[in-house]
Amino acid sequence: MSLVRLNIKGISYSQTQNGAYALILNEVDGDRKLPIVIGAFEAQSIAIALEKEIRPPRPLTHDLFKNFADRFDIVVKQVIIHKLVDGVFYSSLICERDKIEEIIDARTSDAIALALRFKAPIFTYKNILDKAGIYLKVNPKKDGEDQDQDSILVDDMVVEEIEASIQDNYMDKSLQELHTLLEEAVNNEDYEKAAKIRDEIDKR
Numbered sequence: 001m002s003l004v005r006l007n008i009k010g011i012s013y014s015q016t017q018n019g020a021y022a023l024i025l026n027e028v029d030g031d032r033k034l035p036i037v038i039g040a041f042e043a044q045s046i047a048i049a050l051e052k053e054i055r056p057p058r059p060l061t062h063d064l065f066k067n068f069a070d071r072f073d074i075v076v077k078q079v080i081i082h083k084l085v086d087g088v089f090y091s092s093l094i095c096e097r098d099k100i101e102e103i104i105d106a107r108t109s110d111a112i113a114l115a116l117r118f119k120a121p122i123f124t125y126k127n128i129l130d131k132a133g134i135y136l137k138v139n140p141k142k143d144g145e146d147q148d149q150d151s152i153l154v155d156d157m158v159v160e161e162i163e164a165s166i167q168d169n170y171m172d173k174s175l176q177e178l179h180t181l182l183e184e185a186v187n188n189e190d191y192e193k194a195a196k197i198r199d200e201i202d203k204r
Contacts, residue, residue, distance in 0.1 A: 003080070003123040008112070009033060011047055023112065025122065032133035034081075034124065036089055037193070042109035049116035062110070066117040073097055079115040081108055081124040084132055086181060088188060107188075175204055 009026040021043035025034040038046075045062045048054050059067060069076070074097045083090035091111040093104040106114070115122050173181065178201050185194035 001125045001127060004126050004129050005029075006034060006081075006122045006124060008046070008050065008116070008122075011043055011050070023109065025112075025124075027129060027133070031135060032129055033135065034129060034133050036108055038109040042107075042113060045113045046109070046116065049113060062113040062117060065114060069095075069118075076114055076118040076120045077101070078120050079106075079111045079122045081111075081122070081128060084128050086184070088185070088193065089128075089132075173200075175201065178204075 005028040006025040009024040012022040021038050023036045023038050045060050074095055076093050077096050078094045081089050081091045089108040091106050091108040093106050093111055095102045178197055182194055182197045
């Protein structure tokens with residue numbers, strides 16, 4: 001399967017959607033976007049890495065990992081988003097130490113936060129982008145206003161569109177399927193997804 005390189009297009013800071021943050025990845029040689037709903041802490045960590053002028057007084061968890069890896073000569077060479085199951089993206093860190101390569105499983109949000117700190121490229125497989133990629137106009141330019149290419153803000157409407165598509169997927173599930181998905185989400189530590197599934201169960 002062929003790999004497609006992705007860049008980070010933006011990240012949401014929606015105050016209207018409780019707990020909803022959307023990381024938007026853009027294919028390098030195309031117009032499709034890969035939206036990923038992430039947690040508040042990971043959103044903050046990614047945003048700090050993107051905004052190079054912002055430095056927290058103490059290292060965040062991902063900064064600590066980077067410092068630890070640097071001390072022991074471990075390099076993250078690339079991140080691969082390799083699987084998509086029930087709306088959950090699975091990723092791997094391709095690491096190297098003493099010319100020996102290791103593959104480490106990671107949550108996608110953590111993997112991307114680390115990729116930024118190591119300046120490592122982010123990839124996914126073409127079939128995942130074919131399945132989950134969408135066309136979005138992120139931060140559309142207003143009349144007489146220049147587009148800020150370095151902006152990391154994503155319009156709240158993008159978040160609402162992503163959230164709506166996720167909720168629509170849950171509406172088609174039976175209660176038993178929802179409980180199974182809830183258990184899987186908790187086991188995968190995807191608490192944002194678990195909260196949305198719980199909300200759908202409560203509606204029933």
